[in-house]
Amino acid sequence: MTAGDQQDRMRVVCFIGALAVLGAFLGWVVGTWPQDRWPRRAPYPAVVVRDVVVMVNGRWVVPTSAEETGIPPARDPCLPAVRTWLRRLGAAPTGLQIRFFLVSERAQSLTISGVRARPHAHPPTVTRTRISAECPREYVDVSDHELQWLGVALGARGATTRFGEASTTDRLELDLGRGDTLEMRLVLDAKPPGPARRWSLDLEFTVDGRKWYLPIAGPPGSFVLAPPLPEGAPTIHVGEGLPGTTTSP
Numbered sequence: 001m002t003a004g005d006q007q008d009r010m011r012v013v014c015f016i017g018a019l020a021v022l023g024a025f026l027g028w029v030v031g032t033w034p035q036d037r038w039p040r041r042a043p044y045p046a047v048v049v050r051d052v053v054v055m056v057n058g059r060w061v062v063p064t065s066a067e068e069t070g071i072p073p074a075r076d077p078c079l080p081a082v083r084t085w086l087r088r089l090g091a092a093p094t095g096l097q098i099r100f101f102l103v104s105e106r107a108q109s110l111t112i113s114g115v116r117a118r119p120h121a122h123p124p125t126v127t128r129t130r131i132s133a134e135c136p137r138e139y140v141d142v143s144d145h146e147l148q149w150l151g152v153a154l155g156a157r158g159a160t161t162r163f164g165e166a167s168t169t170d171r172l173e174l175d176l177g178r179g180d181t182l183e184m185r186l187v188l189d190a191k192p193p194g195p196a197r198r199w200s201l202d203l204e205f206t207v208d209g210r211k212w213y214l215p216i217a218g219p220p221g222s223f224v225l226a227p228p229l230p231e232g233a234p235t236i237h238v239g240e241g242l243p244g245t246t247t248s249p
Helices: 003-032 080-088
Strands: 047-056 059-062 095-104 108-119 129-132 146-148 152-154 159-162 172-176 181-190 197-207 210-216 223-225 235-237
Touching: 047 210, 095 172, 095 223, 108 152, 108 210, 152 159, 181 197, 181 223
Parallel strands: 129 235, 146 181, 152 181
Antiparallel strands: 047 095, 059 129, 095 181, 108 159, 108 172, 108 197, 197 210, 197 223
16 A cells, blocks of 8 residues: 555545544533524424314305395305305404314323403404394213313403313313324304404413413414394394394384
8 A cells, every 4th residue: 555545544534534523512502502593403392283274153244335235145054155156245243162182293291271362453444233133053962072262352452361170260170192182162152342353372381390372273264253232233144043134223
Protein backbone atom coordinates (compact mmCIF):
# COMPACT_ATOMS: atom_id res chain seq x y z
CA MET A 1 0.00 0.00 0.00
CA THR A 2 1.44 3.32 -1.01
CA ALA A 3 1.65 6.43 1.14
CA GLY A 4 -1.05 8.06 -1.01
CA ASP A 5 -3.48 5.22 -0.36
CA GLN A 6 -2.90 5.46 3.38
CA GLN A 7 -3.57 9.19 3.30
CA ASP A 8 -6.83 8.66 1.38
CA ARG A 9 -7.94 6.05 3.92
CA MET A 10 -7.15 8.36 6.80
CA ARG A 11 -9.17 11.12 5.19
CA VAL A 12 -12.18 8.79 4.83
CA VAL A 13 -11.88 7.62 8.45
CA CYS A 14 -11.62 11.20 9.70
CA PHE A 15 -14.60 12.27 7.59
CA ILE A 16 -16.78 9.43 8.92
CA GLY A 17 -15.67 10.16 12.48
CA ALA A 18 -16.52 13.85 12.08
CA LEU A 19 -19.99 12.94 10.78
CA ALA A 20 -20.56 10.66 13.78
CA VAL A 21 -19.52 13.36 16.23
CA LEU A 22 -21.70 15.93 14.46
CA GLY A 23 -24.70 13.57 14.51
CA ALA A 24 -24.27 12.88 18.21
CA PHE A 25 -24.01 16.60 18.92
CA LEU A 26 -27.16 17.40 16.95
CA GLY A 27 -29.03 14.60 18.71
CA TRP A 28 -28.00 16.00 22.08
CA VAL A 29 -29.15 19.51 21.07
CA VAL A 30 -32.54 18.30 19.84
CA GLY A 31 -33.06 16.16 22.93
CA THR A 32 -32.22 18.88 25.43
CA TRP A 33 -33.60 22.00 23.71
CA PRO A 34 -36.57 23.59 25.55
CA GLN A 35 -39.88 22.24 24.27
CA ASP A 36 -41.51 25.67 24.03
CA ARG A 37 -38.69 27.09 21.88
CA TRP A 38 -38.24 24.25 19.45
CA PRO A 39 -40.85 21.47 19.52
CA ARG A 40 -39.12 18.13 19.28
CA ARG A 41 -42.15 16.56 17.64
CA ALA A 42 -45.45 17.65 16.21
CA PRO A 43 -48.15 17.49 18.91
CA TYR A 44 -51.03 15.11 18.37
CA PRO A 45 -54.25 14.77 20.33
CA ALA A 46 -54.95 11.89 22.65
CA VAL A 47 -58.49 11.49 21.31
CA VAL A 48 -60.40 12.02 18.08
CA VAL A 49 -64.03 12.89 17.36
CA ARG A 50 -65.92 10.72 14.91
CA ASP A 51 -69.42 10.46 13.46
CA VAL A 52 -70.82 13.90 14.30
CA VAL A 53 -74.63 14.01 14.03
CA VAL A 54 -76.47 17.34 14.25
CA MET A 55 -80.16 17.46 15.16
CA VAL A 56 -82.39 20.52 15.29
CA ASN A 57 -84.47 21.10 18.40
CA GLY A 58 -87.55 21.94 16.31
CA ARG A 59 -87.64 25.74 16.17
CA TRP A 60 -86.18 27.84 13.40
CA VAL A 61 -85.90 31.62 13.03
CA VAL A 62 -86.07 33.33 9.63
CA PRO A 63 -85.21 36.92 8.63
CA THR A 64 -88.57 37.46 6.88
CA SER A 65 -92.12 38.09 7.97
CA ALA A 66 -94.81 35.42 8.03
CA GLU A 67 -96.43 36.92 4.93
CA GLU A 68 -93.15 36.86 2.98
CA THR A 69 -92.40 33.30 4.05
CA GLY A 70 -95.38 31.74 2.31
CA ILE A 71 -96.85 28.27 2.77
CA PRO A 72 -94.64 25.31 3.70
CA PRO A 73 -94.25 22.73 0.90
CA ALA A 74 -95.57 19.94 3.16
CA ARG A 75 -97.06 19.41 6.60
CA ASP A 76 -94.64 16.67 7.56
CA PRO A 77 -91.58 18.41 9.12
CA CYS A 78 -89.51 15.26 8.61
CA LEU A 79 -89.64 15.50 4.81
CA PRO A 80 -86.46 16.73 3.06
CA ALA A 81 -88.56 19.28 1.17
CA VAL A 82 -89.32 21.11 4.44
CA ARG A 83 -85.64 21.26 5.37
CA THR A 84 -84.77 22.56 1.88
CA TRP A 85 -87.50 25.20 2.19
CA LEU A 86 -86.17 26.34 5.56
CA ARG A 87 -82.60 26.68 4.32
CA ARG A 88 -83.69 28.62 1.24
CA LEU A 89 -85.42 31.07 3.56
CA GLY A 90 -82.17 31.59 5.41
CA ALA A 91 -83.58 29.96 8.55
CA ALA A 92 -81.35 29.12 11.48
CA PRO A 93 -82.30 26.83 14.41
CA THR A 94 -82.58 28.18 17.95
CA GLY A 95 -81.08 25.02 19.43
CA LEU A 96 -79.03 22.01 18.41
CA GLN A 97 -78.20 18.58 19.75
CA ILE A 98 -74.78 17.35 18.67
CA ARG A 99 -73.99 13.68 19.11
CA PHE A 100 -70.50 12.34 18.50
CA PHE A 101 -68.10 9.63 19.59
CA LEU A 102 -64.93 10.32 21.52
CA VAL A 103 -62.33 7.70 20.56
CA SER A 104 -59.07 7.27 22.45
CA GLU A 105 -55.88 7.16 20.41
CA ARG A 106 -53.48 6.61 23.31
CA ALA A 107 -53.67 4.39 26.35
CA GLN A 108 -53.59 7.04 29.04
CA SER A 109 -55.93 9.06 31.21
CA LEU A 110 -57.16 12.48 30.18
CA THR A 111 -59.31 15.20 31.71
CA ILE A 112 -62.10 16.93 29.80
CA SER A 113 -62.09 20.59 30.81
CA GLY A 114 -65.13 21.86 28.92
CA VAL A 115 -66.39 23.24 25.62
CA ARG A 116 -65.15 26.49 24.12
CA ALA A 117 -67.49 28.24 21.69
CA ARG A 118 -66.14 30.89 19.33
CA PRO A 119 -68.51 33.02 17.20
CA HIS A 120 -67.83 33.82 13.55
CA ALA A 121 -69.29 36.53 11.35
CA HIS A 122 -73.07 36.94 11.44
CA PRO A 123 -75.57 38.18 8.82
CA PRO A 124 -76.76 41.78 9.12
CA THR A 125 -80.46 40.88 8.84
CA VAL A 126 -82.64 40.79 11.95
CA THR A 127 -84.73 37.71 12.61
CA ARG A 128 -88.49 38.33 12.70
CA THR A 129 -90.37 35.03 12.34
CA ARG A 130 -90.27 31.72 14.16
CA ILE A 131 -91.04 28.43 12.42
CA SER A 132 -91.92 25.40 14.52
CA ALA A 133 -90.98 22.33 12.49
CA GLU A 134 -90.17 19.69 15.05
CA CYS A 135 -89.63 16.29 13.54
CA PRO A 136 -90.74 13.52 15.96
CA ARG A 137 -88.21 11.14 14.41
CA GLU A 138 -85.28 13.37 15.34
CA TYR A 139 -84.17 11.87 18.61
CA VAL A 140 -81.05 10.52 20.25
CA ASP A 141 -80.89 6.90 21.29
CA VAL A 142 -79.69 6.62 24.88
CA SER A 143 -77.05 3.91 25.15
CA ASP A 144 -75.21 2.39 28.09
CA HIS A 145 -72.05 4.25 27.08
CA GLU A 146 -73.58 7.69 26.61
CA LEU A 147 -72.50 10.61 28.75
CA GLN A 148 -74.86 13.61 28.88
CA TRP A 149 -73.10 16.95 28.69
CA LEU A 150 -74.18 20.15 30.32
CA GLY A 151 -76.01 22.51 28.00
CA VAL A 152 -74.18 25.47 26.48
CA ALA A 153 -75.97 28.83 26.20
CA LEU A 154 -74.39 30.80 23.38
CA GLY A 155 -74.33 34.59 23.28
CA ALA A 156 -72.49 37.31 21.42
CA ARG A 157 -69.12 36.55 23.05
CA GLY A 158 -69.27 32.78 23.04
CA ALA A 159 -69.25 30.53 26.07
CA THR A 160 -67.21 27.97 27.96
CA THR A 161 -69.06 25.17 29.72
CA ARG A 162 -67.43 23.00 32.35
CA PHE A 163 -68.29 19.39 33.09
CA GLY A 164 -69.69 17.93 36.26
CA GLU A 165 -72.81 18.56 38.26
CA ALA A 166 -74.87 21.70 37.70
CA SER A 167 -73.34 24.95 39.00
CA THR A 168 -69.95 23.32 39.67
CA THR A 169 -66.65 23.42 37.83
CA ASP A 170 -65.71 19.76 38.18
CA ARG A 171 -63.64 18.28 35.37
CA LEU A 172 -64.43 15.02 33.69
CA GLU A 173 -61.61 12.52 34.17
CA LEU A 174 -61.46 9.63 31.72
CA ASP A 175 -59.23 6.58 31.67
CA LEU A 176 -59.61 5.33 28.13
CA GLY A 177 -57.43 2.70 26.53
CA ARG A 178 -56.49 2.76 22.88
CA GLY A 179 -59.61 2.35 20.75
CA ASP A 180 -62.09 2.84 23.64
CA THR A 181 -65.17 4.78 22.53
CA LEU A 182 -67.55 6.97 24.49
CA GLU A 183 -70.79 8.28 23.02
CA MET A 184 -71.40 11.89 23.99
CA ARG A 185 -74.10 14.51 23.42
CA LEU A 186 -73.89 18.28 23.54
CA VAL A 187 -77.01 20.47 23.83
CA LEU A 188 -76.69 24.00 22.43
CA ASP A 189 -79.15 26.83 22.92
CA ALA A 190 -78.80 30.38 21.61
CA LYS A 191 -79.63 33.26 23.92
CA PRO A 192 -80.77 36.76 22.90
CA PRO A 193 -80.15 39.44 21.87
CA GLY A 194 -78.63 39.57 18.40
CA PRO A 195 -79.00 38.02 14.93
CA ALA A 196 -78.04 34.54 13.89
CA ARG A 197 -74.38 33.65 14.33
CA ARG A 198 -72.02 30.99 13.12
CA TRP A 199 -70.14 29.13 15.86
CA SER A 200 -67.12 26.90 16.05
CA LEU A 201 -66.82 24.52 18.99
CA ASP A 202 -63.70 23.07 20.59
CA LEU A 203 -63.43 20.33 23.16
CA GLU A 204 -60.98 21.50 25.82
CA PHE A 205 -58.98 18.79 27.57
CA THR A 206 -55.66 18.21 29.28
CA VAL A 207 -53.09 15.47 28.78
CA ASP A 208 -49.88 15.28 30.81
CA GLY A 209 -50.61 18.71 32.21
CA ARG A 210 -50.91 20.32 28.77
CA LYS A 211 -54.13 21.77 27.38
CA TRP A 212 -55.44 20.77 23.96
CA TYR A 213 -58.37 21.90 21.84
CA LEU A 214 -60.14 19.35 19.69
CA PRO A 215 -62.58 20.81 17.13
CA ILE A 216 -66.14 19.49 17.01
CA ALA A 217 -67.30 20.22 13.47
CA GLY A 218 -70.67 19.54 11.90
CA PRO A 219 -71.34 18.74 8.24
CA PRO A 220 -70.72 22.36 7.07
CA GLY A 221 -67.73 22.77 9.36
CA SER A 222 -69.42 24.87 12.03
CA PHE A 223 -72.85 25.53 13.53
CA VAL A 224 -75.36 28.33 12.92
CA LEU A 225 -77.75 29.31 15.70
CA ALA A 226 -80.33 32.08 15.98
CA PRO A 227 -81.58 33.51 19.29
CA PRO A 228 -85.20 32.75 20.24
CA LEU A 229 -87.84 35.37 19.56
CA PRO A 230 -90.33 36.81 22.06
CA GLU A 231 -93.49 34.84 22.71
CA GLY A 232 -95.55 37.33 20.71
CA ALA A 233 -93.49 36.95 17.53
CA PRO A 234 -95.14 35.56 14.36
CA THR A 235 -95.03 31.77 14.25
CA ILE A 236 -95.45 29.26 11.44
CA HIS A 237 -96.37 25.74 12.52
CA VAL A 238 -95.37 22.76 10.39
CA GLY A 239 -96.77 19.43 11.52
CA GLU A 240 -99.64 17.00 11.20
CA GLY A 241 -102.90 18.35 12.56
CA LEU A 242 -101.52 21.90 13.08
CA PRO A 243 -102.60 25.01 11.22
CA GLY A 244 -100.37 26.05 8.36
CA THR A 245 -99.69 29.62 9.42
CA THR A 246 -100.63 31.62 12.48
CA THR A 247 -99.60 35.20 13.03
CA SER A 248 -99.52 36.45 16.58
CA PRO A 249 -100.56 40.06 17.23
